Amino acid sequence: MSEYRVLIDADDAKGLVYKISSIFYHNGLNILSNSEFVDKENNKFFMRSVVDGDIDSIKLKKSIQEILPRNSIVKVINPQKKNIIIMATKELHALGDILIRHEAGELEANILAVVSNYDKLESLVRKFDVPYVTISHEGLDRPEHESRVIECINSFEDVDYIVLAKYMRILTPRFVETYKDKIINIHHSFLPAFIGANPYKQAYDRGVKIIGATAHFVNNNLDEGPIIAQEVIHVNHAYSWKDMQRSGKDVEKVVLSRALKLALEDRIFVYANKTVIF
Amino acid sequence: MSEYRVLIDADDAKGLVYKISSIFYHNGLNILSNSEFVDKENNKFFMRSVVDGDIDSIKLKKSIQEILPRNSIVKVINPQKKNIIIMATKELHALGDILIRHEAGELEANILAVVSNYDKLESLVRKFDVPYVTISHEGLDRPEHESRVIECINSFEDVDYIVLAKYMRILTPRFVETYKDKIINIHHSFLPAFIGANPYKQAYDRGVKIIGATAHFVNNNLDEGPIIAQEVIHVNHAYSWKDMQRSGKDVEKVVLSRALKLALEDRIFVYANKTVIF
Amino acid sequence: MSEYRVLIDADDAKGLVYKISSIFYHNGLNILSNSEFVDKENNKFFMRSVVDGDIDSIKLKKSIQEILPRNSIVKVINPQKKNIIIMATKELHALGDILIRHEAGELEANILAVVSNYDKLESLVRKFDVPYVTISHEGLDRPEHESRVIECINSFEDVDYIVLAKYMRILTPRFVETYKDKIINIHHSFLPAFIGANPYKQAYDRGVKIIGATAHFVNNNLDEGPIIAQEVIHVNHAYSWKDMQRSGKDVEKVVLSRALKLALEDRIFVYANKTVIF
C-alpha cells in the first residue's frame, strides 16, 4: 500500500468529481483527504487528493487523464523528499530558519546547496553539512554572473525548487524562464505595496501602521509573481525603518518557510498569476 | 433550476465521495462547491455541497440516505432566510451590530424578536421595527423566569437559532436541552481561559497580553459548548480592565456576527463537542 | 479640579520634559498619564499629558509656550464632546457602526449631521434622531456640488471632524484645504496598495492572501494622506472579489471607528505626512 498525491488542473466540466472519485473507487483507492476548487470566472477546476492503495501511479495518471477535458494536467506523486537549492546574499535569518527546520526534520526536502554571491554565510551553512557555493558577481555583468549560477544549479540533478532566502539580486528573464514556477522568493513587504528596493524605508516614509512580507513565485516582472503566502505585524510611529527591518525579519522567515512547506507538500497550483492553495 | 445545500454527517466508509457525486451526476445536478472532511480518529465523514439543478429535494435526500451507512444525517436545504430570536440584557454593541447587518441585508435571517430581561434596549430595537419583549426576572426564580422566556419563544414558529447577544443570565439545562445546537452565545474571553463571570477582570488580574472573544453553541456546562469562532486583540499593561472591556466589545460583536453568518449559511457541523466548519 | 489634555508639538531641545513637568509640578497639577516621542531624524518633540488640577487652561498654555522653542504648538484641552459631521454615500456598515457606538455612549462626540449625495441612508439615520442632509450631485459639476456641501457644513458651528464613512466621491483640493487635518477617511485597502477605485477587485486580480483597510486624514493626493490606523484579514483563493468586499466591511468599520476614537481623544499628531499616536 502506498500513498499518492493526485493533482488535477483542468477546464471545468460536469461530473469531474464523480468521474475522478469513480476511478479512485474502482481501483480500490482510499481517499485520505480531498480538496477541490472551481473558478467559475475562468471555468477552471482544481483538485488535490491524497489516496492510498495498491496501484501503479502511471496507470492511475493515465486513467484520470482519459476522463478529463483536453489540456488538463494530472500529476500523481509518490511523496518523497524534494531537492531544493537555496540562494542567499548576506542575511542570515531566512536561510538560518530553513537550515534549522531541515535539521529538525520538519522539511520534506534535501538541500542540495546554498548558492550565494558572497561568502559571508559560508561558515554558518557548513556547520549544517550543506554545500556552499560562492559565485561572486564582482567583475561580471548580470548575464555572465547568471550563467555561472545556472551552470552551478544545473550541476545538480532534479532540482525541484530554488528558494531565494533574501537573494538581493534581480534575476534576468532568461533565469526566470528556465525555472518557471520553481523559484520561491520572499519579498520584505506586503505586496503589492512597496515593490522594489528597500521596502522598509518606503514603508517608514509612508508612515504605515502595519508592515508585512510576501512569499511568491518569481516571474519576469519584479515582485509581481503569484503570491503564495503573506503575513503582517503592527508597527507604530516609534519604529525607525531599521526597527521595521529588524521586526520584519521574523515575518519574512516565517512566511518563506510556510511557502516552502506548501510547495514541498504539493499544495500549490499556479494559474492566472495567482495561486490556489489546498 | 434551484440551488440546494446538501449536508452529510455520516460514519466514514469507502467510496462515499464517489457514491454521493454519482447521485449528483446522474440527477443532472451541477456541483457549485464542495467541502469534505474525514475525522480518522472518530471515523466520521462530513460533506457540504452546493448543487444546482432541477430535482425534488425530498427525493434527493432519500437517494443519498440509501447509499450512506446507518445513522447518517442528510439535509437537503433550499436556502432561504432563517428565523432567529436574539436575547440580550443591557449591552448594545453586539445586538446593534446584528441589527445594522440585518438592515443592510447582510444576514440571511428574519429577526422575529429581541427578548430581554430589561427594557433598556427597547428604544434602539424598535427603531429597526423589530419586536422587543421584556421579560423581567425580578421577583421570579430562574425556572419561572425561563418558563416565561420559553413561552415567548414558542409563540413564534420555526425558530432556527437563538442568539445570545450578551445575555447575561445563566440558562438552565432544561432551556439548553430544548434548543440543542440552536443557541449561539458570545463569551467575552478566549475560551477556555476565563470561564465564568467578568472575564476581562480575570484577564486583567492575570496580566495577559492578548484578550479575545469566543462564539459557541451553548450546552449544559457553562462556556463549554462547541466553539464556532474566536478572535483576539493585543493589549498591554496600560489597559485597565475597563479598557479591556471596551476594546473587547469590537471583538465580541465581530465574532458573534461571524458565527451567526456561518450558522445561517449551514456551514457548521457539531459533533464530539466540536464544530466542523466549511 | 479639572482634567486637561496637554498636547505639545515642538522642535526638540534639551530639557523639554524637565521644563514642562516643572510647570505641571509648580502649578500643583497631577500627571495622570504621559507620552512622549522624539523623532531624531526630524528633530521633533511630541508630548501628550493628561493632568488634573485647579488651573486656568489659557494660563497653563501660555506658561508652556514660553519655555518651548519658537513655532511650537501647545494645546490645553478640557475634554468634552467634539462635533462631527459624517459623510456617506450608500453603504451602511461604517456609518451604522458609528451610529451604534454613539447610541451606546462610546464616542466623545455629537453627530451634528450625516451628509450624503443620496437619500438611501436617510431612514436609518433618522432612527437615531440624527439630522440627514441629502445633497445630490446630479446635474452639478464637482465644484458646484462641493460648494453646497461646504455651505451645509458651514451652517453648523464648531465642526471638529468630518468623517468620510464610505463617501465615494473625490474631494477637491479646495475642500481638503478648508478642513485640513480634520477629514478622516476609510479606504478599503491596505494602503499604499490598491490606491483608487475598487481596491477589492484590484486585490482579487493580484491574488493577495491578505486584505485590509486604512483610516487616514485626507490630503490633496487621493489616498495618500497621513495614516491613522490599519487592520487586515486573511483571505484565500476561494474568495471572489465580492467575498473580499463583504469580509472587508468588518475591517473597514472597526478601523474607521478606532481612528475616530483616537481623534476624539486628542491622541493624534500629524506631521511629515505621518501620524504620531499616543
Next chain:
Amino acid sequence: MSEYRVLIDADDAKGLVYKISSIFYHNGLNILSNSEFVDKENNKFFMRSVVDGDIDSIKLKKSIQEILPRNSIVKVINPQKKNIIIMATKELHALGDILIRHEAGELEANILAVVSNYDKLESLVRKFDVPYVTISHEGLDRPEHESRVIECINSFEDVDYIVLAKYMRILTPRFVETYKDKIINIHHSFLPAFIGANPYKQAYDRGVKIIGATAHFVNNNLDEGPIIAQEVIHVNHAYSWKDMQRSGKDVEKVVLSRALKLALEDRIFVYANKTVIF
C-alpha cells in the same frame, strides 16, 4: 559620552517625572527615549529612560534614589551583552531560533551554555561553538537532578537570564526561588488556557479555533508566572493535534525570542505577578 538605561520602580508620588527629569537636566543628560506608567490601582510608578551624557552611573543612581519614596528600586544600566544560559530537552526549534539570532548578532547576549537532560541537541549546539552540558535525570530524583543543574549554572559567573527553550521538566520551588524573575519560559499555549501537560492535545480536544504560545517568568505555580509576551494563530477542524503542535512551533519560537529580546533590552518590570513592558 555614554548611554544609560535608567529603570525606576517606585510608589507613585507627586512630581516624580519632574524630579527625575530635573536630575537628568542638571547633570547635562540628554533623554533619548522615555516611557512611564502609573498603576493607579496599586499606586505604583514605573519609568524607563534612555539617556546619554557624561556621568558616573553610581552617582546618578544615588541622586535619583534620594528623591524617590522609600523602597524604590533604581537601576542605571550601561548597556552591554547579558549572560544567558539556555535549558532545553529534545526540541530544536526554539533553541535553534535563539542560536541563529545569536549568530546573526541580533541578541545583546552571550550564550554561556546550553544545559539539557538529553544529549540530543548537542551536535546542533556545538556547531555554533556554544558549550553543551548534558545532565541526565535518569536514576536521579528531582532534587538531586536539580542540584546538579544548579551546580552547573553556578559554575558560570554573572548569569543574567535562564531561558527555558522547551525544557520539559518541572522546576522545584528551590530552583525558582534561586533565580527569581530571571527564568524565562515558553509555554506552548495561550495561557491561562491549557496549563500543564500537552496543551496542544488539550486544545484539540476542546476544539478551539485559535492556538497560541506564552512567554513568561517562572514562579512556583506551574505556568502561572508573570506573562511577558503572547501570540496566536488560527486553526480549524482539519488540524490534528500533531498539526497544531507543528504549527504552534513557529509561534513558540517567535514569542520566546521576543520575550528574550525585551529582557535583554531591560524593558520589563515585574510586579503583582504581571509585567510592565516599555
